[in-house]
Structure formats: C-alpha cells, structure tokens
Amino acid sequence: MNKLKKIALFVDLSEMDSLMLDYIKSLDDFFDFQELYLIHFIQMEGVSKEILDLLPSLGKPLTALIEEEVRESAVEFFGRKNENIKVYIQPENDLEALIEWFEKEKFDLAILGLKASHNGSGIFSRKIIRLNNCTTLFLPETVKPKFDRIVVPVDFSTYSDKVIQMAQSIASQAKGEIYPVHALKVGIQYFPFIQNTDEIKSTLEKEARANFKKYQSKYPFLKDMAILGNQEEKISIQLYKYIEEIDSDLIIIGQKGRTGDSELLIGSVAEKLISNDKDYPIMVVK
C-alpha cells in the first residue's frame, strides 16, 4: 500500500510551486514516481473584469494559458520532455467537478502548499484535505527536502498501522529515523471526582507502553516511543512542542484518531496541526 506511484501536486501559480517541485524532485530520487499530475484550480470569481477583457486579444483560452505556464515550470525542474508529467486545469470554479475527477484518478499521494505568510491563503489546501480520499502531504514555505527525523504520532487506532508503514517506507528509502510519540488522554469522566490524576496517568502510560510493545514486535524497526502527558495542554499543542524539540523534517499522522469526528471530516488533532503549523511538512495518511 505504500507504493507511491501516482502523485498529484496542486499548484497555484505562486512562488510555492517551484518550492514544491523541488521537494518532489528529491522525493522522486527515493521513490521513483511513475506519474506526476500538476493540478490547478481556476477561481474565476477572483478575476477582475479588466483582466478578463484582455483575454480575447491573446487568442487562446485561459485554461490553455495556464496549462502552458504550469508546464513550463515543470520543465524547469524535470527537463524538457517528460511524458509522465501531466497537467490538469479545472476551469470555472467548479470544486465538486475537480473532486470527482480527482477521486476517479485514484492518486497515491496529493501534495499541497500551506502558506503562512498570507492569512487565509491555505484555505484551498484545507478544503482539499477534507474532501479528497487520498494521503495528503502539506508543505510549508520553509520546507527543505530532508527526511532525517520523521515524527509519527500513534494512538493505537487502525490508522496507526498505516501511519507506521508509511513512515517506514519513507525512512528506509531516505535513511531517516522514526520518532514515535503518544499523547496520554485522561478521560474527562474522571475529573469531577479525582483531584490527583497521576495515578490514572501512570496506569494509562503502562497501558500505552504495553500496546506499543505489540507494535514493536510487529514493526521491529521502531525505536522507543515518547510519551506526552501534560494534562494542562491540548494534545495538538503538546505534539507541536515535541515536533519543535525534535526539529522534525516530516510529521506523519492518521486521518482520524480513535474518536472519528465526521463533522470536521478529519481527526481533530490532524486538523489542528494543519491549521496551526507553519514550519513543518505534515503528511495525513488516509
């Protein structure tokens, strides 16, 4: 399942595009992708009338224009003739049509930019992660194609298996190291009655370690797991601090945790990491 063959890259004509292409190129060194689609979504509503009036004098439709532009940037990175690189332009602001096409193509990995510099500019990326059904990698502007330290949050749900397998396949190709981490979650049902949660915490910790032992016997390459247990802070914040401490190159997380919250369409921890993270690439495994 971790054969990454067909890759989708969402480009938006900004400086991010070349950053992401550069990143993909170094990923390609490890994975040897078979197909790369450069996808662009035209948001016609955003284009002013004056600009649109200039279009006819160019003698070709907007989609063709953008396709050329996108192709040019791909050529810059991958050389002139590459039949395995394709361009898909979705016209007319039709997000549902884009998603339908995307689902049909069955990609192995989608790559999206997650910009920090402009407020709200990541909205499109955050939409796509909720609507698509494939593993998605978010790249911040500061991204460097490095895979030395891969942080993998595990919660022992069904997704944890997928996450570990994905991490292993990247780590083994890129000679990186996997940092498993688990955040303890003391159920709120204890709170009104118990002042001191240390005892519960230590039970939970033991339980988590026992669970992780099973994972280690299944995946012998895993080194010891870090445990986060600060009850005062939200799991996503604890996780973020851990990531900063490790100075991780990549975080791989499952689409959903133990409590699947379908209102958000992705797990709440994954959602918070994407919303708050500015500096680290995050891969959401589906």
Add this chain to the structure above:
Amino acid sequence: MIKKKYFDIHKPVFWPATVLIVIFITITLVVGQPMEDVFQGIKAFITEKTGWAFIIGVNVFIIFCFYIGFSKYGKIKLGGKQAETEFSTLAWFSMLFSAGMGIGLLFWGVAEPVSHYANPPSGESFSIPSATRAMNLSFLHWGFHAWAIYAVVALSLAFFSYNKKLPLTIRSVFHPVLGDKIYGWMGDTIDVFAVLATLFGLATSLGLGVKQISGGLFFLFGLPNTAGVQIMLLIGITLVATISVFSGIEKGVKFLSEWNVRIAGILLLFVLIVGPTLFIFKSFIQNFGNYIDNIISVSTWAEAYQEEGWQGDWTLFYWAWWISWSPFVGMFIARVSKGRTIREFIFGVLLVPTILTFFWLTTLGGSAIYLDMQQEGHQLAETIVADESTALFVFLNEFPFSTLGSLIGILLVTSFFVTSSDSGSLVIDTITAGGKTDAPVGQRIFWALSQGAVAAVLIFGGGLVALQTAAISTGLPFLFVLLFMVYSLYKGLKIEYARTVVIGKEHDRKNYEKRLSDVILKNLAKKKKNE
C-alpha cells in the same frame, strides 16, 4: 460491456435468496396442513418476545424522520445542488398517494376499523368509546409510523444512489459504516435479507388480494371461498401478471396503475356521496384530532398490563408487514423524488399519503361503523368481522348499485394484484442484479412466479395466519437492518453536510487574482514582442 441477454444476476444474492425460498416452499408442501400450527407458533413467539422491539423501532423511525426533516440536514437536496425535480409537486404528491394505495387498503379499509369496534383490545364491544378507539388504532397502523418506515428506506436509497452515486440497492445504504465492505459478503447478506423481506411482504399482500377476490366471487356468485379456489385464482392471476411482464406490455401495466388510483378514487367518492356524507366529514376531523392527541400513548402501548394477543394480530403484524416490504415502497418513492430537498421529502412522504389513507379509512371503515351503530343487534358488524375477505362487499351491499360496486371492487383488487406483482418483481430483480435497473426480463418473470408461488404456498399452509406470519418473521430481521440503516444514513448526511460547508467556504481571492493577472499580462507582453 456486453449485456447478458437472459440472465444478469449478482450471484451471491440471487442464489442464496432463491435457495431459501425453495427450501421454504418445499418444507411447507411436505409438512402440509400441520404447518398451520407451526405458523401460529412462530407468530406467537415472535410477537410475544420481540413485540417491544418493533414498538421501539417504529418510534425511532418517526423521531428520526422529524429530526432530519427539521434539522440543518433538511436543506440537502437529493441528487446534489444542481439536481432538478423530474415531476411537478402536484404530480409528485399524486405519486405518493398512489404508493400508499393498494391491496392492503382495499382488504382492511372496512374490515379493520369494524373489527376493532367489534372486538376491542379492552372495553365494551360496539360502544362509542370502542368506535372512537377503532378509528384511532386503524389510523395508528396506517399513519405516520408506517410512512416513517418507508421514508427512512426511500430517503436512504435516494440519497446514496443520487448523491453518492452508489448502485440502487439496499447494501449501498451502509457505505458510511461498512465502507467498501458493502461489496463483500456483508453487503450480500443485507441484500438477501432485503429480497426475502420484500418477497414475503409482497406475498402477504398478494395472498390477501386473492382472498378478497375469492371472497367477492363468493359473495356475488356463490363460488366456494376455499383455499383450493384461492390457489387456483392465484395461479391464474399470477400467470396473467407474468404474461404482462413477459410480453413487455409495460404500457399496459402503466395504464392499469394509473387507472387503479382513479377507480379507487371513484369508489371513495361513491361511498362519500351515497354514504353518510356529513358523518364522514365530521368524523374525519375528529378522528384526525384524536389520533394526534393520542399518538404517543397509542404508539407506545405494549400490552404491558393486560393479557397478550391482540397486539400480535394487529399492531405488530402491521409494523412487521410495513418493514418487510419497505424496500418495495421505498424504491418507488426514491425513484420519483430526485431533486427534492430532504425537508420537502420527509414532510411530503409523511403527510400526503397519510392524509389520504385516513380519509379512505374514515369513509369506508368509519361509515361501516356508523351504519352498524344505527342498527339493532349489530348484524352488519358481525357479518363483516366473520370474514375479512368479504368485508368490503358486505359493506357495499348497504348501498345502491351494490353488485356493480362489488364487481368494481373485485376488478380493482385484481388490477392492484397485477401491478404489485409487476413492480414487486422489478424491485426484487433490481436487488438481485446488484442494483441494475435494466436487467433482462427473464429474471423478472422468475420473481413474479416466485411471489405467486410463495403466496400460494402460504395460503395452502395456513391461510391468513400464514400470510401474517410470513410478514412478521421476515420483518423481524429486517427491523434490525433498518435500525442500522438509520445510523448509517445519519452518518452519511452528517458527512455530506460537512462537505457542503467546506466546499462553500470562501477562497483567498485577492492574492490569486494578482497571480492570474500576472500570467495573463506576461503572455500579452510576450505576444506583443513577437509581433
């Protein structure tokens, strides 16, 4: 893909269903008459032990319907935002009307209210309270609860096939919970249950129809009203229905089903005019108010403080019957409801057929009670209760042109029989063909014949009790399928709603506009240079 000419089935559903039906038919034929005791035993067991589950179930369905009808999910449109309705609202209403009209109402329209009036679950027979409660109970059995069951199934089918583009079969509904497992054995099992439920539910309906035809012929011409004659009639009409399927006179069936509703309407008008008109209008209002007033206590009444038995014959039989053939009605409603919002859908399906049904029950059963109350000795009610299959004809005999009325009654039941058999075989065929709606006609013939065979075997093995047992025992497992369906549909709607919210969010326009303009301007400059 090449279309298979004679058979295009989904084997893991078709064969288990067929084998189970054949086993059922064989056992009943081999055991013979003692089967009646077996059916009686099964019915008593299921209604006594699991009656409460049915009562909880139907109330869950109705609460769920009201919840999604009023909630934010009510805005979701069946078929997606751009979907347009295929029928005008008026035409849609009349189709919902016709979905509610059928053999059941003809058979029980007079018989049921009079029966509750003559043999009430408690209290004095032939009294005013028992008359009021008779209407109340009949309304309960044919009212919102029945339509809530259909609404759940129909909405699930419509939502998952129109909005999620899954095949039009019961298993598709479980996609949010089971994922792609619906294409495996789990989905197959669900579809087998659906096929059996639909088939036995339909067979119950066909069996009642043929009993009524036989009753009418006895009443008019003195033809013996026995199981033998009923089975002969069943074979005869099933063959006619099968020929109509085979010869592909789709138009004929369409014509019949349109006229069915019209003739039923004429019958209704006739009784309304020559019968106690004023009483009908007055009691319709009163019955309706009474029904709304008592809906909670009556629908949750479970014979807890009294001897059991009445409810198993009536309420539980109905719940099970409606549940068992909900795929049949559900698929019909789903097909005509594309482009409706969920709110429109829920309230259309709950209100429109219910009000018509109530009017029908008041006009026929209510009038029969009224007529009986005017007479000394309650001869009319006694005769009606003595044999449900002749109830309609005994009642029509009170009016002018009674022979003509009865003839029309017989023809109407026959015609409903043919159309139910025809559309029923289409529904079962769709499920056993994995959701294809254009499977070869040979399969439909097979299912039309099996329905007839099952109905015949049921009449042979125990008459009315066997027919009721069939509905109850296939309704029970399907009740759990439906409860699971409620959960799955809720999950599906929740995700769909979240998706529409996400899709509707604003993008960052300003920055994008600038980049797009840059590309265009760059190209313009390039072009100028080349020139």
